[in-house]
Amino acid sequence: MSFESDLLKLRLKINAPMDEKKFFALEIREWENSKARMEMLDGERYYSGDHDILKRIRTAIGNDGKPEEVKHLPNTRLVDNLYAKHVDQKKNYLLGKPVTFESKNKEYAAKVSKILGRKFMRTLKNAGLAALNTGIAWLYPYYDDNELKWRLFSGSEILPFWRDEAHTEIDCAVRLYDVEEYVGTEKKVVRKAEIFTSDGIYTYTYENGTLIPDEGSSYHPYIETVNTEGSAEGYNWEKIPLIPIKYNAKEIPLIRRARSLQDAINLLRSDFANNMQENKYNTILVVKNYDGTDPGEFRHNLLTYGMVKIRTTDGVDGGVDTLAIEVNAENYKTVLDMLKTALIENMRSFDGKDERLNGSPNQMNIQSMYSDIDLDANDTETELQAAFEEILWFVNQYLANSGQGDYDGEEINVIFNRDVLINEGEAIDNCQKSAGLISDETIVSQHPWVNDPAGELERLKKQKEEEQQYNPFPSQSVKDGEDNEE
Numbered sequence: 001m002s003f004e005s006d007l008l009k010l011r012l013k014i015n016a017p018m019d020e021k022k023f024f025a026l027e028i029r030e031w032e033n034s035k036a037r038m039e040m041l042d043g044e045r046y047y048s049g050d051h052d053i054l055k056r057i058r059t060a061i062g063n064d065g066k067p068e069e070v071k072h073l074p075n076t077r078l079v080d081n082l083y084a085k086h087v088d089q090k091k092n093y094l095l096g097k098p099v100t101f102e103s104k105n106k107e108y109a110a111k112v113s114k115i116l117g118r119k120f121m122r123t124l125k126n127a128g129l130a131a132l133n134t135g136i137a138w139l140y141p142y143y144d145d146n147e148l149k150w151r152l153f154s155g156s157e158i159l160p161f162w163r164d165e166a167h168t169e170i171d172c173a174v175r176l177y178d179v180e181e182y183v184g185t186e187k188k189v190v191r192k193a194e195i196f197t198s199d200g201i202y203t204y205t206y207e208n209g210t211l212i213p214d215e216g217s218s219y220h221p222y223i224e225t226v227n228t229e230g231s232a233e234g235y236n237w238e239k240i241p242l243i244p245i246k247y248n249a250k251e252i253p254l255i256r257r258a259r260s261l262q263d264a265i266n267l268l269r270s271d272f273a274n275n276m277q278e279n280k281y282n283t284i285l286v287v288k289n290y291d292g293t294d295p296g297e298f299r300h301n302l303l304t305y306g307m308v309k310i311r312t313t314d315g316v317d318g319g320v321d322t323l324a325i326e327v328n329a330e331n332y333k334t335v336l337d338m339l340k341t342a343l344i345e346n347m348r349s350f351d352g353k354d355e356r357l358n359g360s361p362n363q364m365n366i367q368s369m370y371s372d373i374d375l376d377a378n379d380t381e382t383e384l385q386a387a388f389e390e391i392l393w394f395v396n397q398y399l400a401n402s403g404q405g406d407y408d409g410e411e412i413n414v415i416f417n418r419d420v421l422i423n424e425g426e427a428i429d430n431c432q433k434s435a436g437l438i439s440d441e442t443i444v445s446q447h448p449w450v451n452d453p454a455g456e457l458e459r460l461k462k463q464k465e466e467e468q469q470y471n472p473f474p475s476q477s478v479k480d481g482e483d484n485e486e
Contacts, residue, residue, distance in 0.1 A: 043133035
């Protein structure tokens with residue numbers, strides 16, 4: 001195994017006489033249960049609906065004054081997964097529509113659009129989802145049957161070793177993942193570690209904090225082909241084929257902004273359901289002439305058995321009065337609405353039931369509703385534009401390797417078509433008013449019914465040619481028609 005990076009060599013030198021395998025094993029051990037990786041796993045867990053409220057238990061003060069579980073109390077565990085809802089909103093807002101490519105070299109743009117077609121767009125959309133949940137995701141380009149394809153790795157799988165503080169280039173990286181293997185007739189989960197270096201991939205089994213090389217061959221080049229003689233040949237990219245897809249420059253996952261608010265919403269809903277189910281428990285007890293029992297024990301027995309024994313002392317009757325606590329649904333609703341609003345604002349999303357959408361909203365009201373998500377999407381798009389420079393480098397290498405042309409240095413624009421709610425009537429009216437002031441291509445690209453501006457202009461040109469062919473004097477005919485109507 002060889003490494004070109006001076007930074008990594010320096011790390012190994014500092015830790016001398018540690019070898020590379022031991023160095024990576026220690027780094028994996030530190031990262032595996034680190035706070036940063038746990039937060040990534042929490043983001044994925046919350047998106048799938050596995051929230052902390054599902055582990056909740058009801059407690060009461062025990063004899064020793066400490067809380068202990070009370071199993072007879074209602075213990076509703078409700079998950080109102082607003083986090084997943086707003087993650088999907090943000091993902092679809094920026095990546096819900098296919099990305100388009102524009103270049104002065106139409107042939108190049110067409111080839112890029114074909115290579116980065118619908119399958120890639122699906123992978124990119126899933127990468128956006130993973131980046132929202134974990135702060136960063138990774139695209140891995142590879143060859144399959146001489147075609148360029150893409151795999152997605154979650155941020156919780158990849159431990160990168162960055163070359164710079166800005167996290168723009170990597171020296172190498174480790175992919176940590178689990179696979180199921182049969183040991184005899186028993187299925188076993190085995191943890192694997194793949195080390196991505198400048199000269200290929202090294203595969204190990206990670207067990208008890210050590211890296212064990214795989215049996216057979218633990219080294220694989222990035223590109224494996226078979227020559228005309230039937231022999232296998234291996235090649236490597238000039239770059240490590242891992243492209244970071246970042247949610248933001250700091251790689252902060254969205255769950256950090258939302259977790260406490262999401263937990264509070266789940267807790268409030270669950271408490272309300274519990275209070276609706278409780279009867280003898282939703283009271284404050286006023287105990288008269290009932291001594292000899294610790295208050296904690298008294299309350300615990302009442303909650304557990306639902307009864308209390310009363311005896312007469314010195315001719316005075318004992319008793320237990322109650323101060324009933326009424327469950328005010330409006331209070332719950334008010335607090336819940338406040339939490340939902342705070343969640344939307346902190347996640348920088350939007351409320352699809354916003355009052356600004358009542359009736360026939362104008363475009364200014366719609367833009368106001370989208371302002372937070374739009375600002376957040378701008379940051380993500382900046383990171384995606386940088387990622388596309390790396391993506392297009394691999395596309396250009398593929399085009400050159402497959403004999404489709406050398407497009408190195410060719411300029412191309414990547415356009416993200418945001419899925420924005422618009423007032424179509426207002427937009428169409430603005431397009432009509434812009435005729436003669438700006439080019440038809442710009443007007444058509446802004447029309448809400450057009451997905452392919454170039455194709456639409458071509459169809460419009462063809463339509464005009466056909467009209468000209470069947471009616472050589474269209475303007476005169478229209479004028480005559482108007483006269484006839486009069």
